[in-house]
Amino acid sequence: MISFILRRLGWMLITLWVVFTVSFFLMRAVPGGPYDSERALEPEIEANIKRQYNLDLPVHEQYWLRMKGMASGELGSSMKKDYTVNRLVREGLPVSAALGLLALAFAFSVGLVAGIVSAVFRGSVADVSLMSIATIGIALPNFVVAGFAIILFVFTLRWLPAAGWGSLDQLVLPALCLGAPYAAYVARISRTGMLDVLGQDFIRTARAKGASPFSVVVKHALPTALLPVVSFLGPAVAGILTGSPVIEQIFAIPGLGWHFVQSAIDKDYPIAMGLVLLYTTLLYSMNLIVDLLYGVLDPRVEWK
Amino acid sequence: MTTTPSRTKEIGVSLTQDAWRRLKKSWAAMTALWTLVAVVVLAFFTPLLPLQPPDRDLTRQMFAEPTLSPIWEDTFAFEAELVDQLDAEITEARSEFTAQREEFNQLRPPEASPEAIEEAARTVRRARANVDSLIQRPYADAGFPKLGPLARAMVRARYAVFGEWQLASVCGRDKLGRDLLSRIFWGARVSLIVGIVATLVSLVIGVSYGAISGYAGGWIDNLMMRIVDVLYSIPFVFLVIFIISVLSEDSVKEWLAGYGIDRITIFYFVVGAIYWLTMARVVRGQVVSLRNEQYVEAARSLGVSQGAIVFRHIVPNLLSIVLVYLTLTIPRVILFEAFLSFLGLGVEPPDVSWGLLANEGIQVITPVKTYWWLIVFPSLAIGSTLFALNFLGDGLRDAFDPRMKGR
Numbered sequence: 081m082i083s084f085i086l087r088r089l090g091w092m093l094i095t096l097w098v099v100f101t102v103s104f105f106l107m108r109a110v111p112g113g114p115y116d117s118e119r120a121l122e123p124e125i126e127a128n129i130k131r132q133y134n135l136d137l138p139v140h141e142q143y144w145l146r147m148k149g150m151a152s153g154e155l156g157s158s159m160k161k162d163y164t165v166n167r168l169v170r171e172g173l174p175v176s177a178a179l180g181l182l183a184l185a186f187a188f189s190v191g192l193v194a195g196i197v198s199a200v201f202r203g204s205v206a207d208v209s210l211m212s213i214a215t216i217g218i219a220l221p222n223f224v225v226a227g228f229a230i231i232l233f234v235f236t237l238r239w240l241p242a243a244g245w246g247s248l249d250q251l252v253l254p255a256l257c258l259g260a261p262y263a264a265y266v267a268r269i270s271r272t273g274m275l276d277v278l279g280q281d282f283i284r285t286a287r288a289k290g291a292s293p294f295s296v297v298v299k300h301a302l303p304t305a306l307l308p309v310v311s312f313l314g315p316a317v318a319g320i321l322t323g324s325p326v327i328e329q330i331f332a333i334p335g336l337g338w339h340f341v342q343s344a345i346d347k348d349y350p351i352a353m354g355l356v357l358l359y360t361t362l363l364y365s366m367n368l369i370v371d372l373l374y375g376v377l378d379p380r381v382e383w384k
Numbered sequence: 385m386t387t388t389p390s391r392t393k394e395i396g397v398s399l400t401q402d403a404w405r406r407l408k409k410s411w412a413a414m415t416a417l418w419t420l421v422a423v424v425v426l427a428f429f430t431p432l433l434p435l436q437p438p439d440r441d442l443t444r445q446m447f448a449e450p451t452l453s454p455i456w457e458d459t460f461a462f463e464a465e466l467v468d469q470l471d472a473e474i475t476e477a478r479s480e481f482t483a484q485r486e487e488f489n490q491l492r493p494p495e496a497s498p499e500a501i502e503e504a505a506r507t508v509r510r511a512r513a514n515v516d517s518l519i520q521r522p523y524a525d526a527g528f529p530k531l532g533p534l535a536r537a538m539v540r541a542r543y544a545v546f547g548e549w550q551l552a553s554v555c556g557r558d559k560l561g562r563d564l565l566s567r568i569f570w571g572a573r574v575s576l577i578v579g580i581v582a583t584l585v586s587l588v589i590g591v592s593y594g595a596i597s598g599y600a601g602g603w604i605d606n607l608m609m610r611i612v613d614v615l616y617s618i619p620f621v622f623l624v625i626f627i628i629s630v631l632s633e634d635s636v637k638e639w640l641a642g643y644g645i646d647r648i649t650i651f652y653f654v655v656g657a658i659y660w661l662t663m664a665r666v667v668r669g670q671v672v673s674l675r676n677e678q679y680v681e682a683a684r685s686l687g688v689s690q691g692a693i694v695f696r697h698i699v700p701n702l703l704s705i706v707l708v709y710l711t712l713t714i715p716r717v718i719l720f721e722a723f724l725s726f727l728g729l730g731v732e733p734p735d736v737s738w739g740l741l742a743n744e745g746i747q748v749i750t751p752v753k754t755y756w757w758l759i760v761f762p763s764l765a766i767g768s769t770l771f772a773l774n775f776l777g778d779g780l781r782d783a784f785d786p787r788m789k790g791r
Contacts, residue, residue: 091610091614095617098614099623106626106630107630215771215774215775216771218770219715219767219770219771220766220767220770221723221739221742223722223723223726223746224742224746224759224762224767227742227745227749228759228763230749231749231754231756231759321619325621325625325727329726330746340622344625344626344629345629345727347629352625352629355622356622356623359619359622360617360619362619363618363619367616367617
């Protein structure tokens with residue numbers, strides 16, 4: 081297991097290096113920079129700025145310096161505003177993480193219940209309607225879902241505030257909208273998994289020995305049916321992390337995704353690059369955790 | 385009981401035929417299939433339909449509600465005569481363009497300075513833009529986006545048949561007074577094309593990569609799949625935003641436009657570059673199991689080349705997986721385009737796509753007044769199409785499931 085983790089961490093370093101190199105040269109290859117739109121700078125000032133960002137050095141030295149900086153956790157500083165990526169992360173990551181966790185919790189609880197109900201009552205009205213709702217959840221872009229939710233809950237029912245960040249009731253709607261498509265996926269996956277398990281011999285045995293229908297489903301079938309859902313967890317975490325820019329923008333939440341989009345549109349490349357690297361690290365760690373979790377849940381799985 | 389040999393020959397049923405038979409029995413999948421056929425046909429023939437031009441703004445009708453009564457204003461003003469009048473000018477502009485391109489091609493780096501080449505390139509680009517704008521002028525005046533030759537012919541045919549008669553704005557009008565119904569139809573063209581082309585790009589990459597990896601086996605296979613693993617853990621959404629915003633820089637855009645590459649083309653390749661990963665994995669798995677089949681053995685012993693075995697004998701057997709994957713990828717790509725349009729990095733006006741429409745609808749939600757039609761109708765269009773695609777994908781997956789064979 082230790083060697084498995086070590087190998088995966090090695091691959092993570094390679095991945096990070098590839099992403100770093102690609103974005104580094106992409107940034108340098110583009111003629112435009114963050115100062116283009118403004119009026120021409122005095123040569124001395126321009127030289128000063130270039131010196132500050134090490135832009136006066138030869139490319140390979142810049143590359144080396146940047147890489148050393150990244151390796152020591154210094155993710156870079158903005159070329160437009162007076163802050164560093166590290167500060168952005170300190171401020172934005174807790175916000176994004178809170179939103180993501182809540183969305184994930186919602187997606188899994190609602191999705192799992194819906195999936196199990198429709199598998200147990202296969203072919204019933206509940207099954208068909210739940211699965212239709214799930215397909216709609218997958219088919220609609222999440223900003224459209226957010227639009228409908230705002231019209232319904234904010235302007236018509238007046239239950240929740242429209243946007244902002246700080247109190248708990250401001251968190252509910254964005255988390256719902258962010259989690260909705262994942263809830264739909266979880267519902268479909270757990271339904272399929274449950275149907276597979278319910279057809280197996282040990283379930284028939286459990287029924288035959290007189291276990292109650294509830295305990296058959298929850299105690300005997302559920303652990304096995306959960307496996308495909310858990311393997312969906314990795315991509316889901318990734319999706320919820322990367323899917324948040326839209327939701328953060330609609331609900332004016334100062335999370336990381338919002339900062340990222342802003343920096344990409346402002347052409348503030350150091351910020352964008354630092355955040356891409358951060359997301360790669362997060363994503364890789366999440367996938368690793370899910371793989372480890374999978375091995376814990378299913379004794380047949382070996383870490384290789 | 386003795387059996388008499390039956391005289392009717394046993395007819396083999398191929399997997400595809402069997403799957404098609406099963407698909408036809410599933411009403412949900414068939415409804416989805418016919419819905420999609422209808423959407424595609426309508427989108428294709430949109431220029432023929434008597435809709436209002438999608439880019440014709442009418443500020444007096446801003447945010448007009450859905451109505452069945454025709455508008456009493458002149459919106460469709462297509463001058464068919466102008467097309468003929470401009471013919472001579474277009475020919476002239478074309479010959480100028482050709483001449484300048486010739487001149488440009490004769491410039492060679494040693495003799496000509498880089499500035500001179502850049503200058504010549506700019507002239508060529510300008511000449512080409514001139515030709516384009518002359519061709520598009522009558523249509524642009526009427527309020528159409530940039531049209532291809534086929535769409536232009538269809539607009540002229542529509543003018544010949546319907547004249548200036550047009551449908552009422554049954555879906556209302558947007559913030560510039562443009563007809564929403566027509567924008568949804570025109571948006572369908574862009575959204576569907578984007579979905580289909582980008583998926584095909586990813587398909588070509590994914591199938592080739594997966595098939596080669598699976599067929600080669602050994603360390604090549606290992607290396608190729610490790611690369612896929614590495615690519616999997618890159619947050620592509622962010623990388624794509626990064627790449628597209630880098631390539632949307634004005635100077636880069638101009639340079640790319642010189643090669644006829646616009647943002648949509650970049651989108652095709654970027655999306656193709658993301659979505660091939662799953663395809664490559666799935667195809668590789670299938671190829672590994674097909675590699676040792678007898679017919680592959682037979683082909684090899686006949687001396688068929690490696691490439692021919694992979695692409696003539698193995699790839700056609702991947703049809704079922706590819707088809708299922710295709711119907712499930714197109715909706716994801718359409719959603720992704722909508723996502724980019726939302727961030728302002730997708731389709732650019734005057735073109736419209738469903739994502740752009742939904743985004744416009746979201747932006748005008750205010751506590752004071754909700755222009756519900758701007759959000760409801762585009763969502764209905766996206767929703768029903770993607771709903772149908774998902775249903776068809778599920779139906780196909782069930783139909784191609786070998787465990788269901790013969791049922």
